[in-house]
Amino acid sequence: MVTRKVRCSGTMTDMRKIEKPSPTESPLLFELDPKPAEEMLTSWGGIPLVVRAFRSLGLPGSVKQHVVVKERQRGYDEATFVESFVLLNAAGGECLDDFEHLRADLGLAEMIGHEIPSSEAARNFLYAFHEEEKIEQAKQQRLPEQIAYIPAESEPLAGLGKVNQELIRRFGERCPEQKTATVDQDSTIIESRNREALPTYEGPRGYQPMLAVWAEMDTVLADEFRDGNVPAQMAPLTVAKAAFAALPGTVTSYYYRGDSACHEKELLHWLADEKRAGGPQGFIGFAISVRMSEALRSAILEVPEEQWRGYGESDPQVDRECAEVVFVPSERSEHKDSQPLRYIAIRLRQRQGGLFADGSAVRHFAVLSNLWDWDAVKLIQWHREKAGTIERVHDVMKNDLAAGVLPSKYFGANAAWLRLAVISYNVLTALKRLALPADLLSARPKRLRFLIFHAAGRLTHHARQLRLRLAMAIEGIAWCLEAVQLLPLPT
Secondary structure, three states, X not given: OOEEEEEEOOEEEEEEOOOOOOHHHOOOOOOOOOOOOOOEEEOOOOOHHHHHHHHHOOHHHHHHHHOOOOOOOOOOOHHHHHHXXXXXXXXXXXXXXXXXXXHOOHHHHXXXXXXXXXXXXXXXXXXXXXXXXXXXXXXXXXXXXOOOOOOOOOHHHHHHHHHHXXXXXXXXXXXXXXXXXXXXXXXXXXXXOOOOOEEOOOOOEEEOOEEEEEHHHOEEEEEEOOEOOOOOOOOOHHHHHHXXXXXXXXXXXXXXXXXXXXXXXXXXXXXXXXXXXXXXOOOEEEEEEOXXXXXXXXXXXXXXXXXXXXXXXXXXXXXXXXXXXXXXXXXXOOOOOOOOOEEXXXXXXXXXXXXXXXXXXXXXXXXXXXXXXXXXXXXXXXXXXXXXXXXXXXXXXXHOOHHHOOOOXXXXXXXXXXXXXXXXXXXXXXXXXXXXXXXXXXXXXHHHHHHHHOOOEEEEEEOOEEEEEEOOOHHHHHHHHHHHXXXXXXX
């Protein structure tokens, strides 16, 4: 507010200047033309970089080899469908109807060389991954006391998994310096209002898929779609085996982290056995949260006070401590020929008489490991790092990509939808690591959309070539030009 003071009749009087209106109070300074633009325009000028990454990794050939869902050679081929689903995820779509929005952008089809399938065609493509026989077979194979079951994958769905494995192998071969692989495994809940969805342990209906992530490369190695009533600790070995099988041959050091759902006998046997079947030979260092038993709790309470050590960042309300525990479970989970495993106890204590939500002042947890050479504090902190990898992936998959909104009542169609989101996640990771500036390596998809994918562009034909002029700062255009060079197409 501007104020001017003037002298009048020997006194000072304040005269307030008339306020200047804010431009935000004015109406928009244009009228919307009801006719569409005659020029070839696109609102997805940066999306071709996703297509370039998809094709640079050889995924069209992988899809052609492993995914067969069509009965007649008409319409879109399987690779076009898979690429279109990746584009839907990258662009921010979250349902099948969003394909129509992509189809309305004629410039997009012109840039990538094919039309986007209709929502109905995409829906029929997803339905082809569902086989009711697999579900009935899984029901029949349950033990008498079992309620939950995990159906075997249909052939097209398994083929889509092989596409993801080849994506990871080629991606890893382009980053041969990364010779360490830490596999983080965990499940997540996706709520659903479908009548076919079953109640989860948290109450709402939904599904509970399990993922395994290559922490160092921010890549989803394996996924398994599951009904909501399937316990997280049910058969985690299947996903672990698939994850290690997907790692490229350039990896030489192997590690594994899991929560208490992974504290399962068969998985522990497999990890501890250096001659394991269906996995890499040699040592796999692991740390897994332990499901607390009364015997373990008693062993923790017997730890002398002087052996507890503080760890982690200081907390004004809770003391965090850890200690070694001498414990031998009554039902040994170790392989008979393996070395004994290590138990590290964690103690959380409320300060100043405070209580946790369950009314207790002290909580105890434990981590099981075969890494004897590591300091206990280092091991605990390393194990906790999985919260920044697998949990972040779950968050991005459900909130930035389309995995959080399942499209169908059919189990197999939803499983394919999730796996297509996994492939999309990995393509975006490869794009960032192989072709974009280093400061975008941790960028979420919504950040990439804001900076690159949602750039407007004008398409023109010149000398029999299609040219794209982007409405983007010169630095952004330089990114795009360099990215194209860094993502060569397979010969």
